[in-house]
Amino acid sequence: MTTTATRPQDRPRAAIKAKTLRTDRWWLSPLGVMLFLTVVGGYLTVRIFFPQNYFVEEYNYLTPVFSPCVSESCVPGSSHLGTWLPEFPVLLPLPLLVFPILLGFRATCYYYRKITYRSALLSPPACGVAEPAKRYKGETRFPFNIMNYHRYFLYLASLLLMLNTYDAALSFFPHGGGFGFGVGSLILVANVVLLWGYTLSCHACRHIAGGRLRHFSKHPVRYQLWTFVSRLNPKHGQFALWSLASVALTDLYILAVSAGWISDFRFIN
Numbered sequence: 001m002t003t004t005a006t007r008p009q010d011r012p013r014a015a016i017k018a019k020t021l022r023t024d025r026w027w028l029s030p031l032g033v034m035l036f037l038t039v040v041g042g043y044l045t046v047r048i049f050f051p052q053n054y055f056v057e058e059y060n061y062l063t064p065v066f067s068p069c070v071s072e073s074c075v076p077g078s079s080h081l082g083t084w085l086p087e088f089p090v091l092l093p094l095p096l097l098v099f100p101i102l103l104g105f106r107a108t109c110y111y112y113r114k115i116t117y118r119s120a121l122l123s124p125p126a127c128g129v130a131e132p133a134k135r136y137k138g139e140t141r142f143p144f145n146i147m148n149y150h151r152y153f154l155y156l157a158s159l160l161l162m163l164n165t166y167d168a169a170l171s172f173f174p175h176g177g178g179f180g181f182g183v184g185s186l187i188l189v190a191n192v193v194l195l196w197g198y199t200l201s202c203h204a205c206r207h208i209a210g211g212r213l214r215h216f217s218k219h220p221v222r223y224q225l226w227t228f229v230s231r232l233n234p235k236h237g238q239f240a241l242w243s244l245a246s247v248a249l250t251d252l253y254i255l256a257v258s259a260g261w262i263s264d265f266r267f268i269n
């Protein structure tokens with residue numbers, strides 16, 4: 001049994017004066033990730049405070065950043081689920097209910113934890129490089145103990161993703177009826193594919209699929225699900241970054257079409 005005195009976090013660090021003995025460019029990866037998160041995360045954070053041009057009525061394009069739009073402040077036609085919230089004051093962002101869930105889902109994700117600990121908290125910035133903190137405290141205190149609730153954020157984010165999928169499907173039925181699609185519809189579909197890849201490759205999802213089983217042979221369906229999720233799981237980091245970029249780019253495209261900066265190329269009207 002491990003006693004308190006011998007816990008790894010209580011042992012003194014090795015007495016090496018140099019911060020690292022590594023000679024490669026270990027700082028490149030955390031720096032690149034930090035820049036990526038700053039640009040994409042910054043764009044999305046600013047965007048939620050500018051509730052304009054998030055819906056193209058003619059083509060039924062609703063940006064995932066403002067979906068579902070359920071307040072009376074939403075522009076006509078964008079509320080695919082109806083408006084069951086009153087009008088929001090100007091400074092209150094329309095994705096008020098959704099944004100904390102998505103932020104919580106990403107912030108508690110094992111992959112984002114790894115990259116934010118490395119890139120933002122330098123804890124540690126790379127393997128074999130000393131961190132500024134003198135002691136390891138783990139994720140036992142607020143706000144880090146919220147990480148334990150990742151599974152619940154996964155449940156909520158999956159529900160929202162179903163709505164994003166519904167929005168993408170609606171983009172094939174532009175207002176006025178009939179079937180039709182353009183570049184925007186394909187972008188919306190690509191976005192939900194990446195988001196499903198991110199969600200299904202989640203470590204908690206893998207545990208939900210196949211965890212706590214003693215014999216896979218007695219649970220063939222769960223075994224198939226677990227096998228499928230396990231194939232996606234090694235790509236979770238890539239899905240995490242690509243899906244975040246895709247949400248921002250999808251929003252930017254719909255913003256540009258809605259504002260009249262570009263026109264949507266239609267394959268079938």
Ligand code: FES
Nearest residue numbers: 109110111202203
């Ligand atoms: S571990 Fe990344 S979303 Fe669950």
